[in-house]
Amino acid sequence: MAKWQIFIGRVTLFPQLTAPAALPSPALLFRQVWGNDPDAYQKAANPMAPSFAQGKVNEFAATCAVHPTRIDLQVMGQQGPESVGTLTVVEDTAGLHGEMAGIIHAVGSMGINCSRAAIYIQLVTLTPDVKTANQVLIGVIPKTYGIQIQDEEDFIFQVNRPYKSAAVPTLEMNSILKWSLEKFQVIKLIVPPGGIASPASGSITNPENQEFITASLSFDVNNRPARLGSHDQESVLSEALERVSAAQKELGFKLKGW
Amino acid sequence: MQTKFYMQPLLVTTDAPVGGAAMLPDALGNYQSTTHVESASGSNLSLTLESQVFRTFASIPVISQTQLAAEYKDLGDALAQMQEINVGEDWSVEQPVYEAASYVATILRARAFPVPKVFNHGPASVVFNWRNINSELYLTVSGNGLSALISTPERITKRLDIKYSDEALLKPTEFFALILAYHVLEPLVLEVSSGTSESR
Secondary structure (H helix, E strand, C coil), X not given: CCCCEEEEEEEEXXXXXXXXXXXXXXXHHHHHHHCCCCCEEEXXXXXXXXXXXXXXXXXXXXEEEEECCEEEEEEEECCCHHHCCCCCCECCHHHHHHHHHHXXXXXXXXXXXXXXXXXXXXXXXXXXXXXXHHHHHHHHCCHHHCCCCCCCCCCEEEEECCEECCCCCCXXXXXXXXXXXXXXXXEECCCCCCCCCCHHHCCCCCCEEEEEEEEEEEEEEEECCCCECHHHHHHHHHHHHHHHHXXXXXXXXXXXXX | CCCXXXXXXXXXXXXXXXXXXXXXXXXXXXXXXXXXXXXXXXXXXCCCCEEEECCCCCCCCCCCHHHHHHHHHXXXXXXXXXXXXXXXXXXXXXXXXXXXXXXXXXXXXXXXXXXXXXXXXXXXXXXXXXXXXXCEEEEEEECCEEEEEEEXXXXXXXXXXXXXXXXXXXXXXXHHHHHHHHHHCCCCCCCCCCCXXXXX
């Protein structure tokens, strides 16, 4: 089996349309979830654009984005000096599982009324070309679906296996599996000493643009719209995380810690 | 095995056509939008909620995404300026109203609805406006709910009031699609199958 690694893990809350107060700032939520201040914070001037807080958490890159209609808390691999220009993935899958569980626990005390809560995990494996990526995908798509592909590009196959939540019995859940061929572009900028704003630095060195072809499998588990208090959000997301764990095992993956 | 697919015009109505005349399809065999009335029980709507059955062959006029993005950015900038007005002045907007107006604008943009104009604003409300050839649609965003009013020069043709606590606003996109469909009197196609968390 090809070596699959986690590209991104994300918890999303979709606030209800209501007007009690402003949503908390991403910097505040970052502290609430990860216990320390973010390394960077960007507040959007336009209220329809997201504000971001970003920082390093253990060996992961953590981001909190707050938008009027959604709050994203996501974890990715941390890019080091040796990995600049490459596609960074998570080596420590058990550690990422722990981070997801920690985010979900923190959500339980945020006090944000939501209509939906979601967990999203994307696995990728790098391949040299499209044909190899398709072969890898065919290897992890259950035979029952009868999918046959060879050198087609932009392949996407998605199914939803809805279920009733056991944690909050009134809730109906979406459990979406998406197999796809994904191309990533990584652009590496070489900034001269003094920075690009320095008058002496002249123009920026030509950026290096590298494309990566991956086979991708994503798990997207979320509830259909309903009124969700903080406690229910935590319960539903914990259940969703277990659902992802079970699904990856069912598909033959053996992610450490999941 | 060969499967044939047919395109079937759909007409659902619980109202008898006005004057007893049958509704006729157009030259292409498509029906225009039709209406059927649903019970408003359990809802806080002030008037009966009607739902539209839309034909699936038409959509809202296609607008360049780039143009739409630029126009929505202008709308966001206008909202941001409202918040900068000092509290207590006539044109200042209270924080909860500002948050709700930003939410509404973001939902409208996400589903590529036509960009509204800001018709009026004050501490307790922001009023968005769409103008059609024959009618105006005013969407008032206040601290406790939304109010949509459609009017022609002669009369008010439709009014919907809804509180934020109403179940219908758990799916706000459908509410906005409904009032815009009333306004333009054209079918709107609304994607309802997506269960992903990628977009909203």
